Amino acid sequence: MEPIEFYNRYTGQIETEQVFGEAWLAWAYGTPLGKLTVELAAKRALFSRWYGWKMNRKASAAKVFPFIKEYGLDAADFLRPPDYYECFNDFFTRQLKDEARPIDDQPNSVVFPADGRHLGWQDSSQIDQVFVKGQSFDIDALLDDQKLGAQFRGGALVLSRLCPVDYHRFHFPAAGVPDHPRQTPRKIPGPLYSVNPVALRQRLDIFWTNKREVTLLHSDDFGDIALIEVGATCVGTIRQTHVSGQWTKKGGEKGYFAFGGSSTLTLFEPGTVKLDADLLEHTAAGRELYARMGDHMGVGVG
Numbered sequence: 001m002e003p004i005e006f007y008n009r010y011t012g013q014i015e016t017e018q019v020f021g022e023a024w025l026a027w028a029y030g031t032p033l034g035k036l037t038v039e040l041a042a043k044r045a046l047f048s049r050w051y052g053w054k055m056n057r058k059a060s061a062a063k064v065f066p067f068i069k070e071y072g073l074d075a076a077d078f079l080r081p082p083d084y085y086e087c088f089n090d091f092f093t094r095q096l097k098d099e100a101r102p103i104d105d106q107p108n109s110v111v112f113p114a115d116g117r118h119l120g121w122q123d124s125s126q127i128d129q130v131f132v133k134g135q136s137f138d139i140d141a142l143l144d145d146q147k148l149g150a151q152f153r154g155g156a157l158v159l160s161r162l163c164p165v166d167y168h169r170f171h172f173p174a175a176g177v178p179d180h181p182r183q184t185p186r187k188i189p190g191p192l193y194s195v196n197p198v199a200l201r202q203r204l205d206i207f208w209t210n211k212r213e214v215t216l217l218h219s220d221d222f223g224d225i226a227l228i229e230v231g232a233t234c235v236g237t238i239r240q241t242h243v244s245g246q247w248t249k250k251g252g253e254k255g256y257f258a259f260g261g262s263s264t265l266t267l268f269e270p271g272t273v274k275l276d277a278d279l280l281e282h283t284a285a286g287r288e289l290y291a292r293m294g295d296h297m298g299v300g301v302g
Contacts, residue, residue: 006117006288009278009295014287017117017163060088067091071165076100093239093256096167103251103294110173110222110273111251112158112297114264115166117288120279120297124157124267130204141208142265143226144188148214152226154270158279158297159207161195161263161288169256170229170264171293172248176219178227179244186214195232195263206230207265213238215254221300226267229255238262251294273298 004017064082068075075082077100085091104111112118121127127136137157140149162168172178190211211231216224229238237258242248275298282289291297 006290007278007282008290010290015290056087056089058087061086061091063088064091067165073165089258092164093168093258095169101167101251101292101294104296106296106299108221108300109250109296110266110268110298110300111171112160112291112293112295113173113227113254113266114160114162114168114170115292116160116162116263117290118158118160118279118297119283119288120156120158120275121283122156122275122280123154123270124152125154127157130159136204138205138208139267141205142212142228143214143267144186144208145214148226151224152267152269155268156273156275156298157268158266158275159263160266162257167293168258168262169293170254172217172227172242172250172252172254173266173297174217174219174222174225175248175250175252176217176222176225177245177247178215178217178242178254188212188214190231192231195230207263211238213240215240215244217248223269223272225269226265227254228265228267229257230263230265231257232262272300274301 005014006017007013008015064085067073067088068082077096079095079097082091085094101115119130124137124139130136139153140146143149143152162170188211190209193206193210195206195210207230213229215227217227218224231238238255239258240255242252242254248254276296279289279297
């Protein structure tokens with residue numbers, strides 16, 4: 001399997017991702033039998049429900065300490081100690097101490113909504129390369145709404161990919177009011193393909209065919225912001241913890257994913273936000289940038 005490289009904003013180095021389930025991914029998306037298995041089983045909700053059931057069993061708690069050790073997680077960041085969790089999924093959806101993820105306090109900044117590896121484009125209508133040349137985003141299909149697609153086409157777009165080793169709660173990139181109570185996050189049904197680059201190099205349309213949820217954040221400073229959570233293999237559950245229609249602060253919790261790696265997408269209206277230079281630079285080189293929730297992602301313009 002071709003190594004997955006990313007730029008680490010904290011070390012200033014290009015690093016190679018330690019892929020959870022690497023052997024399975026290489027087989028599933030790199031061999032004829034594996035691809036058949038994905039189509040017949042792995043992409044289906046029943047498979048993810050079965051895996052979720054395993055991760056909810058008390059016996060799965062035995063996986064917590066080995067996981068922390070293997071992937072070098074800092075337990076000092078956890079709101080609760082590792083032995084608190086009764087199953088692996090409880091640990092996976094863990095909360096962190098506030099000081100573990102400080103929110104950028106620049107008044108006109110927007111922040112990354114999640115820990116992960118990020119790609120960003122200043123103009124979503126000009127995307128012609130994601131993980132391979134010639135792949136672009138279908139904004140209308142992603143939002144499942146042509147009118148909404150027209151509103152955001154040409155604005156900045158940030159793709160945040162969460163690996164199983166990451167903190168799996170997602171947050172608001174700016175202050176504002178999420179959808180009115182009568183317009184709760186719109187749930188769009190779909191299959192559950194992996195969102196790992198191994199799969200995305202073959203077909204980017206996973207983002208607009210997979211199960212996903214769309215929320216509009218109405219911000220005084222940045223206009224409307226479209227927030228999309230995408231389900232994936234073994235991530236059949238997207239939980240929204242925010243209250244629709246109620247003002248939220250920048251960095252406020254929006255929700256969380258149950259077990260597995262997944263993605264969020266953040267779309268801005270044209271002419272409202274300028275993304276950070278390092279994010280744009282590494283995206284142009286076909287490389288993700290690693291940053292954590294609350295870190296500076298861009299600034300408002302105008």
